[in-house]
Amino acid sequence: MNRSRVVVKSLLLSALSLGIADCTGVANSAGVHASSLKGSVSLMGKPVNGAAITLWQVSGGKEPKQLKTLSSGKDGAFSISLSPKEGAVHYLVVTGGRVDGEEAKRLSMLSVLDDKVAESVVVNELTTVGSIWPNAQLLEDDALRGSASALAIGSGQVRNLVNPGSGSYGETLLRSSNLLNSETTVRMNVLSNLLGLCAGAENTQACDELLSLTGSENTLSALTSIARQPWKNVSQLYKLFDQSYPIDKTTELRSTATLPYLLFEPKSFSLSLVFNGGGALGLGKLMFDGKGSMWSGTNWMPGSQSGVVNNIGGGVTHFGPGGIPLSPAISGYNGQGINGVGWGTGVSEKYAWVGAFNNMVGVLDLKDGEALGPATIDGEVGQLQGVATAANGDVWIADNTANHMIHFPGGDYTKGKRHTIDGLQAPFGVAVDARNRVWVSSSYNNKLTVFPGDAPDQAKTIEVNLGGRGVAVDSTGHIWIAQQSNSPQGALPPGAKMPPNIPANAPQPKTIMEEFEAGAEYLLTNPTITQTGMVGLISPDMEVVKTDIAKGTAYIPWGVSIDGNDNVWVGNLYGQSLTHICGVNPANCPAGKTTGDVIHNYQSGVIQMTTDVIVDDAGNLWSANNWFDGEVVINPTYRGRTSTFGGGQGFVVTYGVAGPVQNPLMGPVRKQS
Template sequence: MNPFKPLNRGLLIAGLGISLAGFGGEQAAEASIRNRVRGTVSVMGKPVADASVTLWTTRGGQEPEQVKVVRSKKDGSFAVSVKPKDGTVHYLVASGGTVNKSNVDRLTMLTVLDETVNGTVMINERTTVGSVWPNAQQLKGNQLFGSENALAVGSGHVKHLVNQSTGQFGTTLLNGFNLLSSETAARINVLSDLLALCGDPTKEQGCTKLFQLTEATNSLDAMTNIAKLPWKNTGKLYKLFDKNYPLNNNKERRTTASLPYLLFQPESFSLSIRFQGGGALALGKLGFDQKGHLWSGANWMPGSQSGVVNSIGGGMTHFDQTATAQSPPITGYNGQGLDGVGWGTGISENYAWVSTFNNKVGVFDLKDGTAVGPAIIDKEVGQLQGIGTSKNGDVWIADNTSNYMIRFPGGDFTKGKRLSFKGLQAPFGVAVDDQNRIWVSSSFNNKLTVIEGDSPDQFKTVTVALGARGLAIDSKGNAWLSQQSNSPTGALPAGAVMPPGTPNPPQQPKTIMEEFEAGAAFAAVNPNLKTLGNLALISPDLEIIQNGIAGEVAFVPWGVTIDGNDNVWVGNLYGQSLIHICGTDPSTCPEGKTTGDVIHNYQSGVIQVTTDVVVDDAGNIWSANNWFDADVVINKSYNARTSTFPGGQGLVVTYGVAAPVQNPLMGAVRKPN
């Protein structure tokens, strides 16, 4: 465990300029009563005088409470007293006021506080953007409310984008893995400059246009609406920025715009941050526990020169609600002789599970990552992949190379039983519906197997395209399946070829890495191929409702997840993107979109070759970077410059774009209570 971790990190105490743990006796009691926070309201570096500054508190499942309203002084300064309490998130909203003695009534800005605030706080256009995006799904006007986990996640991520004390960029955004690899900083500045139109009395027309494009009546609502639909009116918003922050006479720089700004129109105004550490290299499947902590098994060990030919396997990684690594660097959690994890990460009531390349099932205590396994199975098994958890607590694991399923009744890791099913070949992904049926994809044949969990001897199959991977069950019981080919027969796209020496017909690989190597080899000999595969939608009655979904952008789709609106998210492996698809309730989709339509395809430099996507309790999307440089994944020879490049670097959080869910995933997707 991290000795510096707060006793309950999920319950964020906001606005603290001091650590209560550093006080004793009377000092601690006094500090626990009240803490003075001094702040400044500004826009584009100019003070906002006479602004109404409201301190709010909010707790999980409760309505926000207005604590205090003060007015900013001529220099924009103000002071409020914060009374910290476990489980309470504090935030500040500044409305109206004057800039250079002119009214700015349509200006509303926000700063969500957490334990990083050191007695001072800034409320400006950048803190507003940094506060809105991780909390977008919890914001209704100036009201911030959601579940305990949602509030902890949202408030805990603000610091990665912006420093609430200074109003400048957050330290995570400024590290080289983010600043130099994505548009996030430049997008934040353009968004901030758009918001600032409402704080400049000479640019009232620009502010009005911003509200028209975002269907808002104040600048905070405008930012919230952009965060939820960051692809909407992107071109028009960028043109608004271009018009109001023109190039100077030499046409070299926008002298009034915040630096750095976007030189090109973005595909969207989504904001993504990459997180690393804790042994997170080449992550496969992701899963959240009851506290909103993320767990994932790692294919390979950081710094180990591992690829699909030569590899040292990784262990279990663990990140808290704020994406801070809790597991040890390099190795992750282990202690059970685990040597590499693929698609096998699952969560039950008390444990995090991983299924490994070396024929073991690792089990870890959710409280602190203590190894309690390996699990006991009644017979020998092969190399393992997907894990699914039923509502009744049963844990199911796919034996990918020996063609079995393993069941742990009630999540008892000492009572694993190996089960056989006729026709089951290379089982890969596992999902469980609310009828306790276990849906199992195959990475080799063209059959989707559906097992009756209460009567495991009964099962049915559905014919699908070859190379199925991830699947997910929506709230109506429909299954969404990623397929890495376009047909049940494996017919190649026009112009595509198989690597030299490939058996015809192909044989089931003996190891998981052999299968991954074959995929990398196929991509290597088809460099001009840009799309391959699609999704299928299958009814609870096992009928294929729709096929070929997202085929126009899918390029070897992998992980699938469902958000709280029953819309669908896909980790697009070689496409290095996150595909957002309209689900079976078009009323929750943008106008003009219906079931199976692609809503947006999210890309960023921090999003690498992606195997999985999951939705947290606050509505942010977390994705797994599985490979970094696909050209060197087949590591048959040594190259000093690139030998450590195959593994994907950490994980990525894309903020505010999905409808929140209730984690962990046990059975079908659940909406928040």
């Protein structure tokens, strides 16, 4: 059915700066004129009259305030007076009302206002879905709460899914990569139609079932519950849609449902969007700054025919909280001669840091990406990988090919010092715990190395599986590590025709790309291998707790992140997924799940070969599409129409499924208060 698109002229002011005025057209004390915001309330294309409309205002770290409550007219129309207020996010909650003369007592809908100027505002089933998913972890009933950065991300992402001015789809959702390559649009439509079951007496039983499945009292809470745990009760929810919107035998369509809809039962009702631009190709490690902006070094330059054999390196990409690219297209930020970045991206209080392939540490100002580096280091370095910032501001970078650790005390990029540490062979991932101990994985041996930040010569090692990659520290001090093999010895899998990608006693590759090429060739030439890699768990006392976590789901696991619930997220490269794992506190996991259990494995057509997944301040996941076509990545010759398909295309945001954290990551994870 067509949704109501009542267009009435108004000025929709910034969601970060909207306020309420006493009367339309009268200047407030700051000299800023108020404006009358007009709009409509509809459900499945029908006006909702007599609904209670509440305008809410919330600022970072504060309780939301009700500014005004009014009722919609017979045609669903309303008008409200607004004026700018710096640092505030505004949203509209609609409850009750009548649809086709029937009371809709359990109806509750939402529209989070954004920072775009528009001429109308609509509250309907689609704005509800589009507003809930990016803010799901910040919503409790009709109260929206969060830090300034969390609110900026949550409100800034809404327009990507839905246009609150028209009540229709967002521009980012309608881009071909999202519309054609993912289920996001059809999932949103089915979710909208499930909400529509609470329109009145005709669907009382169906509405009862929706609320029962989600443990909710109204539709706003019901959809918030689905957004947070989109894998829960999926079969029952899809069956409810199937039965409530039957196929018309004449048209062979579900004529009362919104087109297009799901033809098959989904794995979950998660919503994901891919974002491009700003030089984003082959992103390795993602990091957030304290204002909700994302930074990442790029393996290769967009538009190039790059892979691990031949390549043109990229620069540094920077995106705002709403997914808008701030760095320039193609090259990204590159005022200091960066020629490609692997997994080496970090953020400190003042700077973004990248460990480059061309033997340098790039440093950028967080405000505008101004080049401040290369950093000064007390000797020559090799090709660099992981970057970590300690709680005290120290920055540590893994020198992957020269087997050093590079230390910048207090985050001073002019005072880099190299440390040679026993046990390191191709250091890769780096994390710092609350005791200022530095944990480093090695991509070319079976050691996890740990040393005091103020005494690197006192290093100790722990035996883990071969092929260590990402390392993360949870709030209890436990260490989680991605391991790309199933053994510390690297035993040959059945049917393997050549040594594994990390052969015992083999010489370390001279370049990072050579190591990646060897690993990819090994998997490509051994088609019998359909799974390799697991996640390991180490106690704060350096005891191995588990080594085989996510076995069978993990397939070349790479990046590891901890969310605000101390649960674990893994970027699963060859599995092309985001794997959610129960952390050390099972009380924060679904019933029946315990430490190390896989909660859900998120996949989408827009999620490509993934090296990293991180959690933002609002509880959304951002993941790096590192490779696209694995055969092109390792091919040394021209591949015709697919020659530019090596690098992964942009990054993906999966909404509302993680416990919010406080960024930037400095030391162990910090829960968002």
